[in-house]
Amino acid sequence: MNRRPVAPRSETRQPPSFFFLLSAAVAGYVFYRHGETWLRSLLLSLSRSTWARRAVTGFGPAWRVASRFIAGESVDEAIAVARQLNAKGLKAALDYLGESVTQAEEANAARDQILLLLDRIQESGVDAYVSVKLSQLGVKIAENLALENLRAILARAQAHGLRVRIDMEESALVDTTFDIYRRLRHGEGFDNVGVVIQAYLYRSEEDVRRLIEEGAWVRLVKGAYKEPPTVAYARKADTDAAFIRLAEQLLSERARARGVHLAVATHDDAIIRAVQRYADAHRIPKDAYEFQLLYGIRRERQEQLAAEGHCVRIYVPYGTAWYPYFMRRLAERPANLWFFVTNFFRA
Numbered sequence: 430m431n432r433r434p435v436a437p438r439s440e441t442r443q444p445p446s447f448f449f450l451l452s453a454a455v456a457g458y459v460f461y462r463h464g465e466t467w468l469r470s471l472l473l474s475l476s477r478s479t480w481a482r483r484a485v486t487g488f489g490p491a492w493r494v495a496s497r498f499i500a501g502e503s504v505d506e507a508i509a510v511a512r513q514l515n516a517k518g519l520k521a522a523l524d525y526l527g528e529s530v531t532q533a534e535e536a537n538a539a540r541d542q543i544l545l546l547l548d549r550i551q552e553s554g555v556d557a558y559v560s561v562k563l564s565q566l567g568v569k570i571a572e573n574l575a576l577e578n579l580r581a582i583l584a585r586a587q588a589h590g591l592r593v594r595i596d597m598e599e600s601a602l603v604d605t606t607f608d609i610y611r612r613l614r615h616g617e618g619f620d621n622v623g624v625v626i627q628a629y630l631y632r633s634e635e636d637v638r639r640l641i642e643e644g645a646w647v648r649l650v651k652g653a654y655k656e657p658p659t660v661a662y663a664r665k666a667d668t669d670a671a672f673i674r675l676a677e678q679l680l681s682e683r684a685r686a687r688g689v690h691l692a693v694a695t696h697d698d699a700i701i702r703a704v705q706r707y708a709d710a711h712r713i714p715k716d717a718y719e720f721q722l723l724y725g726i727r728r729e730r731q732e733q734l735a736a737e738g739h740c741v742r743i744y745v746p747y748g749t750a751w752y753p754y755f756m757r758r759l760a761e762r763p764a765n766l767w768f769f770v771t772n773f774f775r776a
C-alpha cells in the first residue's frame with residue numbers, strides 16, 4: 430500500500446487563530462497597563478499571610494535583602510543607626526517593628542520594648558523620636574488596651590522631653606486611631622503626640638480640616654495598605670494630586686497660626702519639589718515643616734535635602750517582626766522585588 434508523504438511538522442501546524450492572537454495582545458496590553466497594580470495588590474495581600482511570612486522569614490537570604498530597609502534586630506543597632514544619621518545632619522524616627530498582635534501579652538511586651546527605646550534615646554542623646562502602631566499595642570484585641578499602653582508610652586516620652594507619632598494603618602483603624610489620639614492629646618493634655626494622614630483616603634480632606642483647627646502635629650504620606658476603591662483613590666495620579674492639595678492646606682497661614690507642624694513623608698521628587706515651590710512662594714520658614722524618608726531609600730536625596738537647609742528625618746525600623754514592613758516596601762517598587770528574587774536564586 431502506498432503511504433501518503435507526511436508533511437513536515439511545521440507545514441501541518443495551523444497558524445494561530447485570530448482569536449488567539451487577539452487574546453494574547455489583549456492580555457499583554459492589560460499586563461502592561463495593570464501588571465504593576467496586580468503585583469502590588471498581590472504583595473500587599475501576602476504581607477498579611479501567615480504561610481508567606483513563614484516562607485520568607487525562614488529563608489536566610491531574605492534578611493539580606495530586608496536589612497537594606499531595617500536597622501537591625503536590637504535597640505542598640507537602632508540607636509547606632511540614629512547616631513550615624515545625626516552625624517550626617519539627619520534626624521531619626523525610630524520604630525520598634527510589630528503590628529496586628531493577637532495576645533495582650535504581646536501588646537504589653539511591645540509597650541515595654543518601646544519604653545526601653547525611649548530610655549535609650551534619652552541616655553544616648555540621639556536626635557530621634559518614636560513611631561508606634563496601635564495594632565502593635567493591642568487595638569485589635571481591645572481599644573482600651575492600646576489606649577493604656579499608649580498612655581504609658583506618652584508619659585515616659587514626656588518625662589524625657591520626647592515625642593511620639595502614631596503611624597496610620599489600614600482604613601478600618603482610622604476612626605479608632607483618631608479617637609485614641611484625641612482622648613490622649615486633648616482629653617488628657619499630652620502635647621507630645623502626633624498623627625498621620627494618608628493622601629489616598631477620600632476622607633483625608635475632612636480629617637485635615639479638623640486637624641488644622643486642632644493645631645495638630647501631622648505626617649502626610651501617600652498610604653501603604655491595600656484599600657478598596659470605595660475608600661481610597663486607585664490611581665497614583667489622584668493620590669499624588671491629593672497629597673499636594675493636603676500639603677498646601679497643612680502649610681497654609683491658618684494652619685501655621687493654629688500651630689500645625691507638617692512632616693512631608695515621601696520619596697517622590699515631583700511632590701518634594703512642589704512643596705518646596707509652595708513654601709518658597711509663600712515665604713514659609715523651613716522650621717514650619719520637615720521632610721521624612723524611609724531608612725535605606727534614596728539615601729543621596731536624604732543628604733541633599735539636609736544640605737539645602739531642610740529639616741530631614743529618617744524613619745528607622747528595627748526588630749525581629751520585619752516581614753509585613755518589608756513586604757510593603759517591595760509592593761511600593763517592583764525593582765525591589767527583582768532584587769529580592771535575584772538574591773533568592775543566587776542563594
Ligand SMILES: Cc1cc2nc3c(=O)[nH]c(=O)nc-3n(C[C@H](O)[C@H](O)[C@H](O)COP(=O)(O)OP(=O)(O)OC[C@H]3O[C@@H](n4cnc5c(N)ncnc54)[C@H](O)[C@@H]3O)c2cc1C
Nearest residue numbers: 596597650651652653694695696697721722723744758761
Ligand atoms: C517617613 C515615612 C513614614 C511613613 N508612615 C506611614 C504610615 O504611617 N502609614 C502609611 O500608610 N504609610 C506610611 N508611609 C509609606 C507611604 O504611605 C508610602 O507607601 C511610601 O512612602 C511610598 O510612597 P512615596 O511617597 O515614596 O511615593 P511613590 O510614588 O511610591 O514613589 C516615588 C519614588 O520614590 C522611590 N521609592 C518609593 N518607594 C520605594 C521603595 N520602597 N524602595 C525604593 N524606592 C522607592 C522610587 O524612586 C519611586 O519612583 C510612610 C512613608 C514615609 C517616608
